[in-house]
Amino acid sequence: MKVWNATASRMRCMATMRVLQTYLDGALDEVAARRVAEHLEDCRRCGLEAEVYQEIKAALGKQEGTVDHRAIERLRHFGEQLARGDASAHGDHGA
Amino acid sequence: MHEADEHQQGEDAFARYVLPELEVLARVAFSITRNNADAEDLVQETLLCAYRAIDRFDGAHPRAWLFTIMRNAEAKRHRRRRPQLLRDPDQAGRMEAADPRGGVASPEDVVLGAEFDAVVAQCLASLPERHRQVVELVDIDGLSYAEAAEAIGVPVGTVMSRLHRARTRIRQRLSAAGLAPKRSLR
Numbered sequence: 458m459k460v461w462n463a464t465a466s467r468m469r470c471m472a473t474m475r476v477l478q479t480y481l482d483g484a485l486d487e488v489a490a491r492r493v494a495e496h497l498e499d500c501r502r503c504g505l506e507a508e509v510y511q512e513i514k515a516a517l518g519k520q521e522g523t524v525d526h527r528a529i530e531r532l533r534h535f536g537e538q539l540a541r542g543d544a545s546a547h548g549d550h551g552a
Numbered sequence: 553m554h555e556a557d558e559h560q561q562g563e564d565a566f567a568r569y570v571l572p573e574l575e576v577l578a579r580v581a582f583s584i585t586r587n588n589a590d591a592e593d594l595v596q597e598t599l600l601c602a603y604r605a606i607d608r609f610d611g612a613h614p615r616a617w618l619f620t621i622m623r624n625a626e627a628k629r630h631r632r633r634r635p636q637l638l639r640d641p642d643q644a645g646r647m648e649a650a651d652p653r654g655g656v657a658s659p660e661d662v663v664l665g666a667e668f669d670a671v672v673a674q675c676l677a678s679l680p681e682r683h684r685q686v687v688e689l690v691d692i693d694g695l696s697y698a699e700a701a702e703a704i705g706v707p708v709g710t711v712m713s714r715l716h717r718a719r720t721r722i723r724q725r726l727s728a729a730g731l732a733p734k735r736s737l738r
Binding site (some may be wrong): 479480482484508509510512514516517518519520524525528529531532533535536538539540541547552 | 563582588732
């Protein structure tokens with residue numbers, strides 16, 4: 458009985474690990490997400506693994522700043538000119 | 553007069569569907585080109601193509617529509633482009649030392665947090681191009697799997713597998729640096 462329980466628990470861990478990243482991205486369906494959330498509550502090892510991936514995602518989320526904000530302003534101005542039907546905006550660009 | 557109305561409608565649709573996506577387009581363009589000047593050119597080209605095609609757009613899923621335009625524009629740009637310049641060396645340099653778990657961090661936590669972020673940044677920069685690109689699109693630019701798939705023209709499953717493999721690589725690097733526990737299963 459004990460062996461069966463250990464095997465079942467290990468299988469739940471493996472199933473959780475297979476979908477953990479999809480779960481953390483919020484892309485799992487509701488039923489599967491609930492099952493993963495319950496397992497993460499109960500299983501320390503998997504909970505820890507989830508925390509590591511959460512921190513990786515958080516660290517990646519901080520990697521912003523690669524986009525040039527002045528370029529965005531110039532593009533916004535260009536887009537607004539187009540939206541106003543300003544002929545000079547869609548003249549010779551994109552060559 | 554009828555033609556003028558149609559023109560006005562097109563301009564309204566452009567303002568309604570395209571302009572709100574401008575910042576996302578710029579981020580994605582940067583992820584694709586790795587160069588600010590090229591990204592700006594690519595977005596400008598995308599805006600122009602979208603402007604010309606807005607009359608044929610049905611209003612459903614503007615972001616996906618724009619990504620398709622951008623992908624085509626990038627393919628066209630590639631065909632006439634000079635050899636790629638070296639990547640921006642500043643890319644991996646920006647890091648903050650904030651504690652990702654929130655709350656008030658101790659000096660030790662701040663150092664550890666900065667080290668953690670630094671390893672993540674280094675690893676991201678060293679990932680194979682295709683893997684780094686999906687990480688940037690999803691984790692940095694905030695796109696969904698489907699949007700990222702649309703942006704680079706691959707199936708959603710490919711985005712997922714590249715993304716998961718990339719993060720697993722980062723996770724292994726963190727373990728090797730002693731900043732995350734060794735993989736516990738198996």
